[in-house]
Amino acid sequence: MPDSLTRENATLSAVLLATTPACRLHSGDGTLLDRLGDQLARLPVREVQVVGSAGGLGGDLRGVAKIARTAAGALAVLPADLVTHTEALAVLLEHPARSTGALISHDVTGGPLRPPVRVEGGRVVAAGSSFHLVPESNATFRGVLQVGEADLTALADVAEELAELADTGKLGPVTPVETVDLLLVGLVRSGVRVRAAGIGPLHADRVIGQDAADAALARLSEVDEAKVRLDTSVKEDDGFFATFFVSSWTRHLIKPAVRLKIEPNTVTGVSAGLALLAAVWFAAGTPGGRLAGAALLYLSFALDCLDGQLARYTRTFSPLGAWADGMSDRLKEYAVYVGLAFGFGGTEIWYLAVAAMIAQVVRHAIDYSYAGAVADAARVGAMWGRPARSLLESRDVRRAPGGVLRFAQRLERDTIARWLKKIIVLPIGERMALIAVTAAVWGARVTFLSLLCWGGVAALYQLAGRIARSSR
Template sequence: MTRVVLLGASPGPDISPTGLRLAALPGNPTVAERLRGQLSSMDPRFATVQTGDVAAALRAVADVAESATESLFLIPENSVVHDELIYQITKSKRGALALVAKEPRTGVTEDNGQEETGPEEPVTEDEGPGDRIPIDEAEPEIGLNRVEGLPVRVRIGKSRVVSVGTANHAVTRPNGVVLGPLHISARNAPVLAQTCRELADMAHRFGADDDLMQLIVFGLVRNGVSVGIRGRRDLFYRRVTTQEEINEAGAEMAGMDEDRSRLNNAVKGADGFFTTYFVSTYSRYIARWAARRGLTPNQVTLISIALGVAAAACFATGDRPWMVAGGVLIYFAFVFDCVDGQVARYARKFGVLGGMAGRHVRPVQGIRRLRRPGHRLGGLRPRRRDLDSRARGDRPAVRTPPARLLLRRRPPPQAAVPLPSIPPSTPPTTASCGRRSAPVRWSGARVSEACSRCGRRRASTALSTGRVR
């Protein structure tokens, strides 16, 4: 469960469009009605915060955060957004995640960019290759540019918000904005409450064009919270204030394929080579077909188990045609083993039973390791004469496991013989190679020994437990 906090019109350029309707969408809903309908599955108890007064709005957010026992999702009330984007933000495992947009630059998009310690950013059209100052030498500045009506006062790195500024707080080379949606985990809710109260006490230092969402992220970052970032990518989000903007947003959103993005997100991004190039290229379409036919992930898992058992039966026959058929069945058993998770993510049907069933599919399919007689099974291989006796109908001889599989008993370790103890203060007197000894020259802890017959010299150290050479 996620606690939803709806923020009214942010101070500055936004005006709450409560009576404006999305004519391009089915049902002609208002912006607020559509957003509440999208969020109704998350939390029917919405917390609405009026943002006419910045200090009062921040204290209201702090009160909600203090009483929250679950994660928080803050979003402006005048947002037009895809359902899939809300789902992707709220299901994030990061402690804090914000939807951001980068300022348009050459070679820089919403989903790439350079960290503060990384390479230099690409130059703009008005700058030459030698005019760009390195990030370490750049001076902090107050961002005056705007992206979608929001001031560019956020420094965005590769995976997190590096720094945020305000009308009176400079930031080094700002390159983006916080669009609006912000997800806070339950463990960071107390930090959010404390941050909002601190920001409320210094509200007089903010400017009239400072956005409320960026102010909250500003406080979180300066309090040490790592705020992750997410771009819109192939999904839609925009704040609207006028009917003209709403009509443009509705037409643009209707022209985007949300189902395709949802299907792509159902496939794991980081997977093995074989799964990525030989299974996931088409398994997503099987998952969509199964979800639209009403199949549940558990039913797809049962199909995978059935295919694995059928493959084991084919392998057990020992005939080459059946073994080829078993290999094909094993491949499709693996395909459906991947499809069940994709169906769960596409249809958003998760459960403990499904996870347990998925974990037990592979052990059940492990019986595909059965081989026909004469093939190696578990490291044991019947001998040729045993196979001949089976062919004649005779009782095969008792098979002896290989010697490498027998448990060899290791001899017990022998007790170490203690060396004779020689006091370190008593230097040795002679050293010999077996024939004749000569005096030893003692030098501190090192002993230099010389043999009078062969002339070789050896060095040794006198220890409390004896002499080590």
């Protein structure tokens, strides 16, 4: 019978797989199992069940399946021979969405306890084990798997299928060490969307002997977890302007805002207020008004970045907050268009303002309709009509990307080209900078013409990319 530890007011359960002798290795005054249990106690984990090895790999997998079928809420599965930072666990387990995800490192140094994975678009699209190979892997799985409530049935089905395959020897000489690795393989191959939660410079290593455990524990002290949490609150894949001209200084406001107990939604509200003030100054139509409007628009965007950074730092983001933030961005931008057109005067400028608004609506429709279609397909497990891949295929079989996607992937490997690609799509940071500079220096006509020309190029680029990805 598994041991159980229960906490109130938490929304996540965890299964600790104490199926290898390494979980009893020494760590301070206790064992690695004790250490990991203490770390989970500091996270929003309602119940921890410790599963000992019984019946080999097949028995362990059936034990996980049984727990998954009765679990209420999301379920984390992790090996008890793991040496990791608490912050690394929090990257996955404190995410408010409680969706299915896996802890990964972009360090591609593989090994028996570091199975390869391939990550695309923030998702694990291929996962490996000693039996399952991953061509073109670009990351490694670090042993922690979280399964959202909606995917628990899929987890149970996968675990039972794997148990049967393991018992009949069809997966080769796999052992209980690979329990969580095989579960990740099964979920990915069954079409479940698995978020890739990167640990960055943090450590998460499974160990075999005491020397390896001591070395892994020593490496933990080499990393400042507080600094890493601050650094990772800033989006690493943000646009050029936001990265170098905004986030470079707003990151220093995060801790003061936390100390003052300022909520992300409060920052969003102030950002919206500054944008409306910018629109009022633009409506004045004077050189001084345009300069003041440009400065206020820049500050509004800076706070727009800060609210996201603050939400990620405190891990208080939510779907509602993300929706409100996105709606606020659209309303602020269109209010500024109205202010610029009003300040310039004349009928012609309103045509340009409306055209710029329509162009932005079309661009967002391209983005969000595609993302929504992909999400709908994932929810029904369709994977765009592709059949689920068999767990008995030793090699991940995927169609090679087409010419456009191969070209885009080559660009991603070059730093300058990657930044140029981000600039081309005219993200909100570049748009705010374009509006502020052109409005302050030349006026509304140049602003709207610039938005239409650059936005048209960006829309064509995005449309080509969506078509290429869909046809893949």
